[in-house]
Amino acid sequence: MANIQSLDPTASPLDYYGWELRRQREAHGLRQGQLGEIIFCTGSLVGQIETTRKVPTRDFSERVDAALGTDGLFSRLVGLVLRSQLPTWFQPYAEMEAKAAYISTYQAQLVYGLLQTEGYARAVLDVEHLGNVDEMVAARMERQRILQRDQPPALWVVLDEAALLREIGGRDVMRRQLAHLLTFAADPWVQIQVLPLATGQHTGMMGTFTLLRFDADPDLFYMDGYDRGHMTASPEVIKERSFGYARLQASALSPEDSVRLITRVMEERYAAPHCNEQR
Structure with missing residues (x-):
């Protein structure tokens, strides 16, 4: 399980996504639970994605972009994240x-x-x-x-x-x-x-x-x-x-x-x- 303080955004697309989600959330002064309420999910899910324990979906990413006004950032990132979940050889x-x-x-x-x-x-x-x-x-x-x-x-x-x-x-x-x-x-x-x-x-x-x-x-x-x-x-x-x-x-x-x-x-x-x- 990744520790949010030690998450390395250069380690993988998933790590970068979690790191950037936390950075954007905190820049908007929101706690995990508050962001979860805005995008109709639990604060626990937000935390799991921030710590790479869960892989974000496209729907989640689009909701985050709308809530934080990030101009499609997470919708673009999620494509890289999901592709990284494919078998390495594929x-x-x-x-x-x-x-x-x-x-x-x-x-x-x-x-x-x-x-x-x-x-x-x-x-x-x-x-x-x-x-x-x-x-x-x-x-x-x-x-x-x-x-x-x-x-x-x-x-x-x-x-x-x-x-x-x-x-x-x-x-x-x-x-x-x-x-x-x-x-x-x-x-x-x-x-x-x-x-x-x-x-x-x-x-x-x-x-x-x-x-x-x-x-x-x-x-x-x-x-x-x-x-x-x-x-x-x-x-x-x-x-x-x-x-x-x-x-x-x-x-x-x-x-x-x-x-x-x-x-x-x-x-x-x-x-x-x-x-x-x-x-």
């Missing part, structure tokens, strides 16, 4: 993902992180029971903010049908997740194709991978494993994987047929219990 990829102009990914088992609902992400991340699931879920939700930009990256996802059939978090979580995927059908910058199980062997059998393209930097290939990621700008790898991805797109259902399949799986496999009873 952070370089997340940084490049946030800069990409075009993302194309094949997902063999799970829905892509940028398209996951909070409930689905929580179920996935809770498998290892690491004790910091709240922080990891918040970090994953923060990653998704790149899709809300005025100029978001173009995102093309080839999703194996197995990911639709694998029940993650229970039937309700899956129903909400598939419904969420359907909301992207009208998004001009997101395309989702489902690769049917009937396809048989295909160029994605090596596993999940992602290609990132940039406006001014070399393309990147990324593939993650259990506890590490592999990222390369090798022209040979980029050429091979880009061609392989094009073949995956050709083998997958069209975006329109993918919408119909996702809808059918959602309605037939994950229908609410009362819906089944009425049939």
Whole structure:
């Protein structure tokens, strides 16, 4: 547990956030409980964030900015804080993902992180029971903010049908997740194709991978494993994987047929219990 008097603001984004929160609060002559009342939380929570025992949320940060008139300072800092909660080996990829102009990914088992609902992400991340699931879920939700930009990256996802059939978090979580995927059908910058199980062997059998393209930097290939990621700008790898991805797109259902399949799986496999009873 961090001691507020000895907190080093240079140690990490979280330490800097806590140090700056305390500094700004005291500059406004507020006790922790008083600030908590203003932003509708407990003084204990304010204290825990100041001492790095709790990771701030974006909502908390926006409330603090409004209460202290800090011109978006904490709303900007929280992005760095949440990104720092990602696994160390994954952070370089997340940084490049946030800069990409075009993302194309094949997902063999799970829905892509940028398209996951909070409930689905929580179920996935809770498998290892690491004790910091709240922080990891918040970090994953923060990653998704790149899709809300005025100029978001173009995102093309080839999703194996197995990911639709694998029940993650229970039937309700899956129903909400598939419904969420359907909301992207009208998004001009997101395309989702489902690769049917009937396809048989295909160029994605090596596993999940992602290609990132940039406006001014070399393309990147990324593939993650259990506890590490592999990222390369090798022209040979980029050429091979880009061609392989094009073949995956050709083998997958069209975006329109993918919408119909996702809808059918959602309605037939994950229908609410009362819906089944009425049939």
